[in-house]
Amino acid sequence: MPSPSLNKVLQRARRGLRQHLTPGRGAVASLPLLWLGLFFGLPFLIIARISLSEVVIGLPPYSALVDLAESGMLQVRLNFANFLLLWEDNLYLDAFANSVHVASVSTLICLLIGYPMALGITRVRESLRVPLLMLVILPFWTSFLIRVYAWIGILKGNGLISNVLMSLGLIDEPLHLLHTEFAVYLGIVYAYLPFMVLPLYATLSRMDNALLEAAADLGCRPLCAFWRVTVPLSLPGIIAGSLLVFVPAVGEFVIPDLLGGPDTLMIGKVLWTEFFNNRDWPVAASVAVALLALLVAPVLLFERFRERGQSE
């Protein structure tokens, strides 16, 4: 005999299910779920499965988790040593901390540059907005890799910047800009700035200007109106933009590999080393799983916190 509270839960579940199964609605809702399951859930399960296996010399280069022994006994072997290794060696935590650091600073810089840009675009003549937005999106028409390579040409010792400064007589020796932390920040901010500008523009352009007028009428100067009206109202855009920059920047591999120096320790590079130098797919997979856990957990907590804040 189910308890009353359990009954209530069951009832709710039944109602939810019925709602869910309403023909049109169910189909529409299941599309993104199917997408997530196919392109996020399934690959994640495969990675999680590799992270619990052992290295072997073979194709594929990791052991099977389940095998049917000759005696007909089903054997399941899970290897947690890979995750232990991540704890024991400070390399992985260092790399993770450094990645988070680089991504946070880059996100902040993107916000500082992107916010005035987005705000500016909403304040210009209507006819100029679309061309300006096009200019933000235009770099995507060139391959990401080519754009990063272009920065190598600009930053390197006998590259554009050094040559121009030297011909102006401002410096005598070529600058060592390439293969530095600075170059990594520059590359990430350059590559991800549009991801900050677009969501910010989307929220800012929907804002009602009457609110600013009301603030002015109530004696709030423009700067005060900006801090007390514009910024709080654009918070969803700030959060969306920051997540869109921060999350991919943490796992970024191409930019630190091409623009960074050998002392730029980021988790993407550590993953590469595990995969290519050590041929240790299981440890590489564990790094990926741990990274996901460390990244997704704060994001989920944050979402929950925000939802609660909104409902109150």
Added chain:
Amino acid sequence: MSRLPLIGLLAATLVGANIAAAEEPVLHVYNWSDYIADEVLQQFQEETGIKVVYDVYDSNEVLEAKLLAGHSGYDLVFPTARPFAQRHIKAGIYRKVDKTRLANYGNLDPVIMKGLVDLDPGNEHVVPYMWGTTSIGYNAAKVNERLGADAPKDTWALMFDPKVASRLADCGISLIDDPTEVFSAALVYLGKDPNSTAKADLDAATALLESVRPYIRYFHSSQYINDLANGDLCVAHGYSGDILQARDRAVEANNGVEVVLTIPREGAVAFVDVMAMPADAPHPENAHRLIDFLMGPEVIAKISDFVGYANAIPASLSLMDEAVRNNKGIFPPQEVLERLIAPAELDPAAQRSRTRAWTRVKAGR
């Protein structure tokens, strides 16, 4: 007129059509960068009508990861025999070579073939392509200016002795970005077994590398070719043929840079790169034809002339440029040959320790 020849002709046409239908005239090759002469590939395409789709890599690790993932789509790859092809053969990822399809198989150097038997019993899976050493290339004028013309150059001290390396740092020292290559060189410089897995040896080599780390400009496996040629780099740890290509490019550019290849007296890693077909190669028939083509003495002599590596076809020697044939960096004298070392296959734990130490050297943590 007898009808028999006609039937024979018809049959032959049918068989021919059959073979052509079995395999489209395409071949996917994955080889090291700067490791073939373009004219040779063109000649092959003209003679056979097979279109070669040619991709390049600059590290065995990248090739290996693609092969171990399976379904690489490549028909012919060029791994280094030790420890890479050795491990791949153990993992069973290569197709056996059908020697009956290789008319030029008898051209191969029996000494090199015998040297490969331990990793490929019966020489069943791989065919040697080129061999060389991982040595030192340096800019003669710049190094002489800093160390003096009489200072010894045929030594790893150029990059591993802090007193010497610090004097060369301003004009640039580069190391290959590969723990196996660098640790083998560092261990042999310390007078230890280059394949040692003992912790004390690894620690000593790591300490040595850390002591010269401030003087190393970068770690890369192919960038040094251009930089040596342009005079942007003083000393490079590099593959012998690549260093010779840098020398040739400087001569072509007529920029006054003289690049010299030297095999260090302490010893150096010798490598044999082999040709192999992945087990799931879509066009094995065409791959066999290219392997056979590359064993032709005239063809391989042209490649050796161009890339600066010795090959496995003794009959090609007399067909090479005299400058290549007499180059002691390509064909080392006997006493140097005796000091060359073969990298052994490390077990995963030893490999991990080396890679970890390598990260520590490069990143400083």
